[in-house]
Amino acid sequence: MENQCIPESQLLAQQEKLQNNCPGITATLDLIKGKWKPLLMFYLSSGSRRFGELHRLLPNATQHMVATQLRELEHDGLVERRVYAEVPPRVEYSLTPRGESVRGLLEHIYHWSEQQNLPA
Amino acid sequence: MENQCIPESQLLAQQEKLQNNCPGITATLDLIKGKWKPLLMFYLSSGSRRFGELHRLLPNATQHMVATQLRELEHDGLVERRVYAEVPPRVEYSLTPRGESVRGLLEHIYHWSEQQNLPA
DNA sequence: CGGGATCCTCTGGGATACTG
DNA sequence: CAGTATCCCAGAGGATCCCG
Numbered sequence: 001m002e003n004q005c006i007p008e009s010q011l012l013a014q015q016e017k018l019q020n021n022c023p024g025i026t027a028t029l030d031l032i033k034g035k036w037k038p039l040l041m042f043y044l045s046s047g048s049r050r051f052g053e054l055h056r057l058l059p060n061a062t063q064h065m066v067a068t069q070l071r072e073l074e075h076d077g078l079v080e081r082r083v084y085a086e087v088p089p090r091v092e093y094s095l096t097p098r099g100e101s102v103r104g105l106l107e108h109i110y111h112w113s114e115q116q117n118l119p120a
Numbered sequence: 121m122e123n124q125c126i127p128e129s130q131l132l133a134q135q136e137k138l139q140n141n142c143p144g145i146t147a148t149l150d151l152i153k154g155k156w157k158p159l160l161m162f163y164l165s166s167g168s169r170r171f172g173e174l175h176r177l178l179p180n181a182t183q184h185m186v187a188t189q190l191r192e193l194e195h196d197g198l199v200e201r202r203v204y205a206e207v208p209p210r211v212e213y214s215l216t217p218r219g220e221s222v223r224g225l226l227e228h229i230y231h232w233s234e235q236q237n238l239p240a
Numbered sequence: 241c242g243g244g245a246t247c248c249t250c251t252g253g254g255a256t257a258c259t260g
Numbered sequence: 261c262a263g264t265a266t267c268c269c270a271g272a273g274g275a276t277c278c279c280g
Contacts, residue, residue, distance in 0.1 A: 068253085091263085110148075
């Protein structure tokens with residue numbers, strides 16, 4: 001991650017702090033940067049769901065992408081994957097506490113977008 | 121933009137609304153998705169700055185990228201570009217009201233990241 | 241000084257097919 | 261059902277050179 005910031009002594013303390021910590025912002029944005037991640041998290045916000053269920057909710061996403069995005073969310077600790085040893089196999093996905101927290105962030109973004117005249 | 125959502129009647133009204141409007145979230149994220157955009161906006165939050173100044177503040181970004189990102193921010197109405205007919209040429213960049221608003225969003229993200237144990 | 245023009249690379253996303 | 265394995269492509273990002 002090479003996009004560090006250069007602190008400028010002329011800036012206010014708060015802003016200096018912000019700038020020295022911008023990696024945090026980048027890292028946070030990276031968590032939700034995936035094309036289907038926000039939607040997945042919204043669908044999971046109402047409770048745990050199965051893989052096929054999520055796939056059906058995202059008809060424009062391929063199986064491959066649903067799986068990949070879920071893997072990344074899981075790797076980042078936002079989503080929990082629970083496998084049940086049954087036949088046929090069953091896998092349930094749900095938001096971790098941290099995932100819920102990120103979803104709160106998304107909700108905040110949503111409310112902002114609502115106040116703007118964004119292209120539908 | 122094909123990543124639409126399928127509304128699910130079982131969901132609460134608020135969540136249905138969220139899901140039917142997720143394009144707004146995507147659109148908002150697109151505004152700040154660029155690699156250097158958050159940093160540029162933070163540097164502009166303390167007042168207008170010149171091109172070279174911004175470039176110096178982002179040593180890892182090429183001139184080309186600084187210019188490109190600024191063009192996009194300008195196109196999205198987040199940054200204003202003012203050219204002064206002088207020699208040598210001078211160009212000042214500043215946040216528009218809408219840009220300030222987006223920066224508020226970034227600040228919110230920043231505060232979230234501060235509460236987390238994100239990898240520095 | 242503040243860019244634009246070109247070319248190149250790399251990766252996020254997608255299509256398709258196969259499997260425990 | 262819930263994936264993995266391959267192959268492929270567009271577009272974001274970068275290097276380099278040139279210009280008014």
